[in-house]
Amino acid sequence: MCVDQSVSVRNGTHEELVDWLVSIGAARTDAVRTAIAAVDRACFVPPGIAADPYANAPVVLKVDAAGRAVSTISQPTMVVEMLEQLAVASGDRVLEVGTASGYNAALLAQLVGETGLVVSVELDEELAVSAARRLTGCGQVEVVHGDGREGFEARAPYDRIIVTAGASEVASTWHEQLAAGGRLVVPITGADGRGQCLTLDRTDEGFTQRAASPCGFVPLR
Numbered sequence: 001m002c003v004d005q006s007v008s009v010r011n012g013t014h015e016e017l018v019d020w021l022v023s024i025g026a027a028r029t030d031a032v033r034t035a036i037a038a039v040d041r042a043c044f045v046p047p048g049i050a051a052d053p054y055a056n057a058p059v060v061l062k063v064d065a066a067g068r069a070v071s072t073i074s075q076p077t078m079v080v081e082m083l084e085q086l087a088v089a090s091g092d093r094v095l096e097v098g099t100a101s102g103y104n105a106a107l108l109a110q111l112v113g114e115t116g117l118v119v120s121v122e123l124d125e126e127l128a129v130s131a132a133r134r135l136t137g138c139g140q141v142e143v144v145h146g147d148g149r150e151g152f153e154a155r156a157p158y159d160r161i162i163v164t165a166g167a168s169e170v171a172s173t174w175h176e177q178l179a180a181g182g183r184l185v186v187p188i189t190g191a192d193g194r195g196q197c198l199t200l201d202r203t204d205e206g207f208t209q210r211a212a213s214p215c216g217f218v219p220l221r
C-alpha cells in the first residue's frame with residue numbers, strides 16, 4: 001500500500017473523488033475503479049452529520065462517553081487500498097467485520113456482483129439497522145448484528161474476509177471460516193488504534209503474509 005494516508009484533500013463531487021483516487025494510483029484495478037464510481041459516499045453519511053463526503057478524511061459516525069470515535073466511515077484512500085489488497089473476484093463470498101455506514105459493504109457488493117455474497121457484521125445494533133436499510137437495493141449484502149470476532153458461521157466459508165476496525169490479534173474464527181486459499185485483510189492495532197494493516201493468505205496451519213502498511217482504525221470492541 002503506497003498511498004500516504006495522511007493527505008487530506010477536498011474533492012467537490014463524487015466524480016472528483018473517484019478521479020482523484022484513480023489519479024494518485026490508489027484505485028489501480030478496473031474492478032475497484034468501477035466499484036467506487038458506482039457508489040456515492042454521500043449516500044452513506046447519515047443526515048445530521050456535517051462532514052464533507054468527498055474529502056479524503058474519515059467521517060465520524062459515533063463517539064463514546066470520552067469523545068473517542070467508535071464508528072467511522074474510513075478515509076477513502078484507506079478503503080480503496082484495502083479493497084485492492086483484498087482482490088475480490090466476481091462471485092466471491094466476502095465477510096466484512098464492522099459495517100458502520102455500509103459504504104464499504106456497498107463497494108464489496110459491486111465487486112462480488114449478483115452471483116456473490118457479502119455478509120457484513122456490526123456490533124452496534126443501531127448502526128446495523130440503519131446500514132441494512134441503506135444497503136437495500138445495493139446488491140447481494142446481508143447485514144448481521146453481532147460480534148465480528150466470531151465471524152458468521154452460517155454463511156462460511158468465505159473467499160475473502162476484511163476487518164475494518166483495529167484488532168489486537170487475528171481471531172481463530174477468521175482462519176476457520178476462510179476457504180482454502182482465501183485472503184484476510186486486517187488492521188492489527190494497539191489501544192490507540194494505530195498499527196499495521198496486514199494482507200494474509202490462508203494456509204492449512206495459519207497464514208502467509210503478503211503485505212503490511214501503517215494504518216489507523218477505531219478499535220474492535
Ligand code: SAH
Pocket residue numbers: 070071072073074097098099100101102103104105121122123124127146147148149164165218219220221
Ligand atoms: N466499514 C465501515 C467502517 C467501519 S468503522 C464503512 O465502510 O463505513 C468500524 C466499525 O466496527 C464500527 O461501526 C464499530 O461499531 C464496529 N465494531 C467494533 N467492534 C466490533 C465487533 N466486535 N464486531 C463487529 N463490529 C464491530
